[in-house]
Amino acid sequence: MAEAIFRDLVVKEGLKEKIVIDSAGTGDWHVGHPPHKGTQKILKENAVTFEGIKARQVEKEDLTKFDYIIAMDNKNIADLKSLGKTGGYIGRLSDFVPDGGWTDVPDPYYTGNFQEVYDLVTEGCAKLLAFIRNEQGI
Template sequence: MIRVLFVCLGNICRSPLAEAVFRHKVKQIHLDHLIEADSAGTGGWHIGNPPHKGTRDILKQNNISFDGIVARQVSAKDLEEFDYIIAMDASNIENLKKIAKQFPAAKVYRLMDFVNQPLIMDIPDPYFTGNFEEVYQLVEQGCTHLLHFIINQHEELKQKK
């Protein structure tokens, strides 16, 4: 099983949105038995809460399930157990690097790293901007490219696709 963890600040806007979008894409190509997605926040303010209403609304508009997604805080154990740690912005990368010092093998990326010539590298936090549509578009683009990248990195996925 290939495990992907999406990380943002509070785990109620961007990372649960990315988790839901990525799970949806993986399921569409029938690889959900081989690729697992989860999300977490670098902060613990929202632990146990569902995604933000704006995140839920944009997912509903796009017919994407967010069943079972609740906020949690990223742990050092996550950096050991997940194959890909995908942060939403540079600030989250820095926070993850502090945790990752003990796990130098952890694969930590920014979601937009997978997009060829993205307009922006950091996905803005809609908790502050209110622009969930913009964030959805960026996450959708990033998740599409991330999934292609992962498939190309794993021979067993190429064969199943």
């Protein structure tokens, strides 16, 4: 969900050629699969495309390939840090919404609340994009 939302924001801001977006899970449970049906539904309802998005597992090289690695929860942060040294920023999406009252993004696969997660991720992605624009001067 976060990849689709962030990609949508980047395209709308005219930054598609300046920001590379990818996503990967720390586990291999859904490798090769498209987003969950509930995620697809909420994205369609909000006119956010998820075309071409398929799950993949994070690789050690990702830590140095990307400038910003954003995780949804503390467990993912720990898993990412266990892979080795990162070349850039690694943090939680919630770090960009310090007054949001949440630390970990709930997993809608378990909670079933895709709307809540969509709202949290949309807010976090908007603030993440503002942070990146400021940091990179774009």
